[in-house]
Amino acid sequence: MEMDDSVPIEFIFEADASRSSPRLAQLTESLKLEHQLLRVPFEHYKKAIRANHRVAEKEISAVISGVSDVTTDGNLSSGDAVNRLNSLVSKLHGLKRKLEEGNRVEHLQAQKCRVRLDHLESAIEENMSEWNGTHLNRILVDYMLRMSYYDTAVKLTECRKIQNLVDIDIFQEAKVVIDALRNKDVAPALAWCAENKSRLKKSKSKLELQLRLQEFIEMVRAENYLQAIKYARKYLAPWAATHLKELQRAMATLAFKRDTECATYKVLFEPKQWDNLVDQFKQEFFKLNGMTLEPLVNIYLQAGLSALKTPYCYKDDCTKEDPLSQESFQKLALALPYAKLHHSKLVCYITKELMDTGNPPQVLPNGYVYSAKALEEMANKNNGMITCPRTGLVCNYREIVKAYVS
Structure with missing residues (x-):
């Protein structure tokens, strides 16, 4: 079948x-x-x-x-x-x-x-509270598994009894490959590629090639040049028809050697190449298993942040009540477009109340805007003097002017 x-x-x-x-x-x-x-x-x-x-x-x-x-x-x-x-x-x-x-x-x-x-x-409507709780636990487990917090993910899964709704067993298989790559061992990753060869070929994956190239580079690093040449003839030559430039660059390391200062070849010997292999394996693993490339929690957060993102969020004086004032959220929303807000609202920085016709915006001499209610209360408490909470400017209440929004 x-x-x-x-x-x-x-x-x-x-x-x-x-x-x-x-x-x-x-x-x-x-x-x-x-x-x-x-x-x-x-x-x-x-x-x-x-x-x-x-x-x-x-x-x-x-x-x-x-x-x-x-x-x-x-x-x-x-x-x-x-x-x-x-x-x-x-x-x-x-x-x-x-x-x-x-x-x-x-x-x-x-x-x-x-x-x-x-x-x-x-x-269903009668069950949404419980359903949303389970949904939240699922996406948290997904995030933990992707970030390699396996023990915590298992404990949360067992505590909430959602074993059949998460994919711990599948991530455990990936863990074997990831741990091996972090220990500079490509054998489990190559075995995984062999097991999924037809599907990786269908998606035009280069993971196996990158693993073979890294194994070749490690032989050059160890100065086993004869072994490296034999390896290249057996495992790299079949890729020459489609990836000749990558192979030529790798083969050139036989001449430049591991202590080269030439940036083009020096980078091939850097430890970060193993981290790149881990990231590449994760991407291929996610695609083959029908998973999203980004953690689900990131996708849901980005959906919300896309509705909040404005140019003001990236300014130093962004209000702390705005989630995008946090550096981690700013980084997560960096690639998102700014929100298309057809109906804007002005909110006072001091009172957090809406500024409208009943509580109009007022402009200080330094250009900062606050609500009339906030400035009146401040003037009454300070003998008619206003202090800008963001710049420290002190001015007389009579110096402020009303702002007209069109």
């Missing part, structure tokens, strides 16, 4: 929503934001089906070929023929065990899909 990769999972629900209840239509809208929740177990479900199909096809072909050999070989004695047939029967028993294990994996992923669908369907 094969499943078509070209059909998005959302299509199923959109088709049903077009002829079903408004509630299902709302679920479809929610699914667009919850793509990862369903996509991850769905991708692993397809992967299990493909693996079982390949195993069955390979083993059955071998058995059929073996039976054919027994029946056509006239020189076999009856005892040898029986032995060969018994061996083929043993192979079939082994295939049965493999398929039973594969079926268990398929069932587990199908069950996860069902649980997650039920979770989405439970997003």
